[in-house]
Amino acid sequence: MSASDQQVPQRRTVVSYVRRGERMTAGQQRAWDRYWAEFGRDISELPEGSLDTTGWFGRSAPLVLEIGSGMGETTAELAAARPDLDHLAVEVYKPGLAQLLLRAEKMGIDNLRLLRGDATVLLREHVASGSLAEVRIFFPDPWPKKRHHKRRLIQPEFVELVASRLREGGVLHLATDWQDYAEQMMEVCTARPELRNSYADHPGGWAPRPEWRPVTKFEERAHSEGRAVHDLIFERH
Template sequence: MSGPATPHREITSFVHHRARLTEGQQHAWDRWWPRYGHEIPALLDGSQPYDPPAWFGRTAPLILEIGSGMGEASAALAAAEPDIDHLAAEVFEPGLGQLLMRIAAADLTNIALLRGDAVALLRARVPEGSLAGLRIWFPDPWPKRRHRKRRLVQPEFVALATSRLAPGATLHLATDWLDYAEQMREVCEAAEGLVNTAGPGQWTPRPGWRPVTKFEERARREGREIHDLVYRREV
């Protein structure tokens, strides 16, 4: 007689490292998280609704950024794109706290923060065809070969992401690890419904509008070339 089935454990692409917030980040968190922040577990279990039009008080094109880091790019683009609503998903609390400081300093109203597993949210709560864009910049590269199954950009994820994009919307990827960039390109080129905006098999020239973060500056100093890929969902 066989034993009980082993529960399926989904592989996550991130590790949640708890870190102490600075005094400024903690102050911003205490003051601004109730206004700008949303806990993904609460959105998943239905105790809070996933409702961007209610969060922003309007209906506008919606872009999701998975892994907003310290929020430099997130805040800069929200300020530069006032007609677009931005969702910044992150698990690192100091990064979210820093982004709250940037939001308050710039008095931004078109950005909301999501703490938790963005892939679970994408799968369970984000409607098909509802996103004007999805940005994944410098995700964890999981460089060791035995860990590469943890990389976010895999065929199943790209199929999910494509389904959540509106026709004509874009999936924008960037990384400073060449082998991950090549993996991204291979997976996206094979995905149904996506078209490489630079041409089949090509890298996208670095868009001038994409903010340069301290992370990217460090990668350049250390000699790692940055690769961008922008794919458009076909109508």
């Protein structure tokens, strides 16, 4: 473990996710049985040390990590659109991962690998410093009640950890439809000296919505309920 790894906070006692049911459809179960052993890993069962993504993907390409892939629709579209990038998706919800496997099968995607479990553990224990080209966190659970804000994923310690895993020029891309969470994200990311807001000269520092990011069901719901969606894009320098 390098000195930079040792400086990263080691534990987070409050998790940002809730365990949900694991009942799967017949199609999801089939995809899980057929493809998980090849394309998926359980974070709790990974060997010590950094994940060998070169061996797993069979090549060395820029690595993108998506945290919270949900049911995988956006993840599959983004991986299919950029075959030159290797995509890692981490999610705790087993049926969501199974659905993503099903989508990958139907779309013929081979540059995508799945990880089940806590993204903080993955980053802290199995991702090498400076190894990620991009980290994407789209519409994380907003935990809207004030007493639950401590459960939000985007906290100073977590962003410090993410930043340490980004390579120079690597990107942290966040999106949320909750105004106060967007403001919290902006405050936390701006406070990191190794991160630079790529759109600091735009109103509020918000990034324009990238055309390549698919519209998610969360975004559609936000628009229907009158909530603005904010993208934040920070680069490691």
